[in-house]
Structures are given as structure tokens and as C-alpha cells.
Amino acid sequence: MIVTPFSSAEHGIAREAALLRDGRPALLLWQAEEPALVLPAALARRQDVRPARARAARAGWPTARRGSGGGIVPQGPSTLNLAMISPVAQGFTLEDGYNMICGALIEALSRFDITASTGSKPDAFCDGAWNILAEGRKLAGTAQRWRATPQGPILLAHAAVLIHRPESTLWPTLRDLSDAAFSDQPPIDADAHVALADLLPGRMNPDAFSGAVLRAAEERLVALGAREKDAA
Amino acid sequence: MATDITIPSDLWDGDEECVVTAWLASDGGKVTEGALIAEIMTAKVQYEITAPATGTLHIVKAQDEVAAKGDVIGTIT
Numbered sequence: 434m435i436v437t438p439f440s441s442a443e444h445g446i447a448r449e450a451a452l453l454r455d456g457r458p459a460l461l462l463w464q465a466e467e468p469a470l471v472l473p474a475a476l477a478r479r480q481d482v483r484p485a486r487a488r489a490a491r492a493g494w495p496t497a498r499r500g501s502g503g504g505i506v507p508q509g510p511s512t513l514n515l516a517m518i519s520p521v522a523q524g525f526t527l528e529d530g531y532n533m534i535c536g537a538l539i540e541a542l543s544r545f546d547i548t549a550s551t552g553s554k555p556d557a558f559c560d561g562a563w564n565i566l567a568e569g570r571k572l573a574g575t576a577q578r579w580r581a582t583p584q585g586p587i588l589l590a591h592a593a594v595l596i597h598r599p600e601s602t603l604w605p606t607l608r609d610l611s612d613a614a615f616s617d618q619p620p621i622d623a624d625a626h627v628a629l630a631d632l633l634p635g636r637m638n639p640d641a642f643s644g645a646v647l648r649a650a651e652e653r654l655v656a657l658g659a660r661e662k663d664a665a
Numbered sequence: 666m667a668t669d670i671t672i673p674s675d676l677w678d679g680d681e682e683c684v685v686t687a688w689l690a691s692d693g694g695k696v697t698e699g700a701l702i703a704e705i706m707t708a709k710v711q712y713e714i715t716a717p718a719t720g721t722l723h724i725v726k727a728q729d730e731v732a733a734k735g736d737v738i739g740t741i742t
Contacts, residue, residue, distance in 0.1 A: 501709075502684075502686055502706040503706075524675070526675070526676060526677055526678055527677040527712075528677060528678050528679075530710070531708075561708065561709045563708070563709070574709075576710065576711075578711045579710065579711070579713060580713055581713040581714070581715040583699055586713075
């Protein structure tokens with residue numbers, strides 16, 4: 434099976450962390466079976482966010498924590514996660530990391546005649562400059578984590594792709610939690626997002642995307658490994 | 666002699682600032698060269714900072730403070 438199933442998002446995040454600690458080049462495509470809203474640990478500790486977290490849990494969206502910062506990300510059967518792990522050499526920048534993972538996603542989408550680009554979408558969840566946008570809407574979000582080692586940094590580039598339209602309960606729940614956590618940001622708009630299943634031609638199964646994205650990501654990891662070898 | 670702990674200047678291309686999201690060693694505490702001592706965040710990237718020397722840590726930029734590329738966030742004496 435190409436996509437590794439985890440019962441919860443916390444298990445998937447823990448597996449990514451284990452691969453980052455290991456430090457060898459690796460690819461992981463994973464999905465969580467149970468829905469959850471994943472928050473940065475600092476946000477999950479805030480007292481003023483607790484009532485909204487409790488409401489989210491009652492609505493079927495319990496919260497889970499991750500070590501990194503950023504915004505709130507829905508996980509569950511509607512989200513496909515891609516993690517690319519590799520040592521990187523001096524001179525490799527954050528932009529290189531984003532170009533690598535976004536390039537893999539954009540190439541895989543092009544196999545299905547979907548034109549995508551990178552950019553910000555302020556009324557989408559966990560917005561950043563390196564979203565994957567299709568039809569002007571957010572299809573995927575990306576982030577990175579860099580671990581320091583005596584031999585040089587190890588990169589974990591991560592993407593969360595909306596493959597199916599999430600349950601309708603997500604949007605009011607996400608908006609409520611986001612408003613409690615980030616009062617200075619625009620409210621989350623469901624129409625700022627698009628799912629892969631809505632972009633695929635005909636009745637094509639979104640699962641076909643997994644193979645394409647894995648191949649595109651693997652090519653880039655191999656190229657990065659060759660670049661590391663040349664730099665050494 | 667003090668050794669500066671600086672935000673790398675070649676880690677990203679733009680002029681975006683970062684936030685010191687965590688100090689993993691105490692102000693005034695002993696640190697060992699190569700040990701993980703801090704984490705910074707910029708553009709949804711969490712980046713680890715290691716101690717450039719062995720000695721006593723003096724924090725210049727506290728947790729949640731903003732820093733620019735090349736800024737000194739602490740020193741080791």
C-alpha cells in the first residue's frame with residue numbers, strides 16, 4: 434500500500450518525527466483514520482482557546498498537538514500527508530525546500546491536467562506563502578522542520594493535501610477555533626479551499642494521485658541526494 | 666571571550682523576520698558545543714539552533730521575540 438494509514442494524526446506526526454530523528458532520506462504518504470484539528474503545542478496550551486477546543490471536540494473534531502508552529506490543520510480521511518526527509522548541504526535554503534515539495538505536488542497534479550501554483554490565500558486555514566493553489570483556491574498547505582546534527586541539517590518538508598471535500602461540520606468548527614486563536618486574522622472561508630476530488634476529471638479516483646505524487650517526490654529526493662554527494 | 670549565537674543569514678532568501686519560539690537551555694546555564702539550545706520559526710519553518718561553543722548561555726532575545734537574519738539572539742561565555 435502506498436499510503437500508510439494511522440489511526441490518529443498524532444501517530445502520523447510521531448512517525449514523521451521518528452524519520453526526522455533517523456535522518457536518512459525518506460518519503461512518507463499517510464492519512465489519519467480519525468478526524469482531528471491539529472494545533473501548534475503553544476496554541477493548545479492557551480487557556481483562552483480551551484473553550485473552543487472543547488466545542489470542536491463535541492462537534493466531532495477533537496484537537497491534537499504538533500511541535501511546530503503555524504495555524505490549525507484539519508486531519509482525517511479527507512487529508513493526504515506527504516513528508517519528504519533528507520539531509521541538506523550548506524547553501525540549501527528554506528525556499529529550496531519549499532520548491533522541492535511544491536514542485537513534486539505541482540508535477541503530480543499536472544499528470545491529471547490540473548494546473549496549480551504556489552501562493553498565499555489569507556482566508557484559508559493555516560495560510561502561508563507556499564500553499565498549493567488550484568483554480569485560485571487552497572488545495573494543500575506546506576511547512577518545514579529542520580533538525581540540526583553535527584553532520585549538517587536534516588530537512589523535513591511536509592504537505593497536507595485536501596483530497597476529499599471535508600465533512601460540512603469542519604468549517605464552522607474550524608472558524609470558531611481559529612477566531613478564538615487568531616483574532617487578528619480574517620475568518621476562514623470554506624470557499625477558499627478546493628479538494629482534489631473536485632478537480633479530477635470525470636469520476637477518477639483521487640487515490641491515483643498518491644502514486645503520481647510519490648514518483649515526483651522520489652525523483653526530487655534522489656536529485657537532492659546526488660547534489661549532497663557532489664557537495665561533499 | 667563571548668561567542669555570539671546568530672540567526673543564519675543564508676538560510677532564506679528574503680528579508681522576512683523570524684520568531685524565537687523556544688529556548689531549550691536556561692539563561693545562565695551551561696551549554697555544550699553542538700547541543701540543541703533554541704528553535705526559531707519563519708515562513709512556517711521550524712529551525713533548530715545549536716550551541717556554537719561550550720560555556721555559559723546568556724539569552725539576548727527572549728522566547729516569542731522577533732529577530733532578523735544575522736541578529737544575535739544569545740551569547741556564550
